[in-house]
Amino acid sequence: MLPKKKEHPSEKSGLHPRNKHRERYNFKALIKSCPELAPFVRLNDYQDESIDFSNPEAVLLLNKALLKHFYRIDHWTIPPGYLCPPIPGRADYIHHIAELLGSKSEGKIPTGKHVKCLDIGVGANAIYPIIGHIEYDWSFVGTDVEPIALQSAAIIVEKNTSLKGSIELRLQKKSTDIFKGILQKDERFDLTLCNPPFHTSLQEAQAGTLRKLSNLKGKRITKATLNFGGKTKELWCEGGEEKFIHTMIVQSKEFSTSCFWFSTLVSKSSHLKKIYATLAAASALEVKTITMSQGNKTSRLVAWTFLTPAQQAAWVNIRWNKK
Numbered sequence: 001m002l003p004k005k006k007e008h009p010s011e012k013s014g015l016h017p018r019n020k021h022r023e024r025y026n027f028k029a030l031i032k033s034c035p036e037l038a039p040f041v042r043l044n045d046y047q048d049e050s051i052d053f054s055n056p057e058a059v060l061l062l063n064k065a066l067l068k069h070f071y072r073i074d075h076w077t078i079p080p081g082y083l084c085p086p087i088p089g090r091a092d093y094i095h096h097i098a099e100l101l102g103s104k105s106e107g108k109i110p111t112g113k114h115v116k117c118l119d120i121g122v123g124a125n126a127i128y129p130i131i132g133h134i135e136y137d138w139s140f141v142g143t144d145v146e147p148i149a150l151q152s153a154a155i156i157v158e159k160n161t162s163l164k165g166s167i168e169l170r171l172q173k174k175s176t177d178i179f180k181g182i183l184q185k186d187e188r189f190d191l192t193l194c195n196p197p198f199h200t201s202l203q204e205a206q207a208g209t210l211r212k213l214s215n216l217k218g219k220r221i222t223k224a225t226l227n228f229g230g231k232t233k234e235l236w237c238e239g240g241e242e243k244f245i246h247t248m249i250v251q252s253k254e255f256s257t258s259c260f261w262f263s264t265l266v267s268k269s270s271h272l273k274k275i276y277a278t279l280a281a282a283s284a285l286e287v288k289t290i291t292m293s294q295g296n297k298t299s300r301l302v303a304w305t306f307l308t309p310a311q312q313a314a315w316v317n318i319r320w321n322k323k
Contacts, residue, residue, distance in 0.1 A: 016092050071130060123144060123146075129166075279304050
């Protein structure tokens with residue numbers, strides 16, 4: 001006997017109201033946008049159309065279809081093994097940080113190429129610049145320590161006319177630096193974004209992958225195949241997420257007047273206490289924490305600024321109130 005068909009809510013209410021991915025995937029429409037996806041769509045145990053999310057090729061093509069259907073991105077691919085991001089969650093970050101910008105401008109979200117964003121760890125997929133530019137017409141600088149990742153991102157930008165001239169890519173030559181060597185003299189950014197390496201070691205990253213695959217398959221998996229990909233530097237660094245964010249906060253102090261809002265994704269709520277302590281020690285003047293949820297997964301973004309209210313008002317007037 002087949003399992004009873006699941007009843008699903010019409011919308012994923014946990015996602016931001018402007019997120020294009022609140023409704024369940026319409027695979028017929030996605031296949032029309034990306035015919036390559038068709039062979040990977042099947043009925044699951046509950047008789048719903050889906051893909052095998054443990055299959056890296058299926059996940060890659062789903063992303064390709066989503067970007068074509070919702071964001072008019074005609075060319076998007078990444079080298080084997082590189083991180084294939086969950087697009088609904090990445091879009092949520094963009095929409096929530098846009099709200100944060102708007103909160104300083106009488107609720108009006110600043111749009112246009114003069115709004116400049118820095119994506120720390122842009123990766124081979126360039127997902128934050130794609131969504132941020134298509135949704136709000138922002139311009140981006142994407143940085144990474146991996147030359148191959150930047151080459152992939154550059155191909156995506158070059159082959160999509162909607163992205164040309166709005167996304168610049170810069171190699172971070174020193175892996176221990178985050179802003180130094182990237183921010184140029186007198187350069188200003190309205191916000192920074194980051195999806196930091198999560199794990200503390202390769203072994204921890206592999207164990208996490210096995211747990212995720214076992215949950216997807218409903219049985220114990222002993223061989224790691226990264227369904228969402230991820231090269232070493234994308235998945236882990238010494239000290240993991242907590243240490244990376246600590247370093248980012250400490251180093252952001254040096255560029256306190258170069259950026260309005262610094263921000264980062266924080267996957268583990270247990271890291272927040274130390275993050276807040278580091279922000280206090282760095283003398284951040286304002287800190288915001290925004291909770292985001294997608295299905296059973298909850299994450300949050302933490303944003304901070306060193307600008308005084310007077311500096312913030314001047315920034316908005318000079319940079320965002322352009323006609």
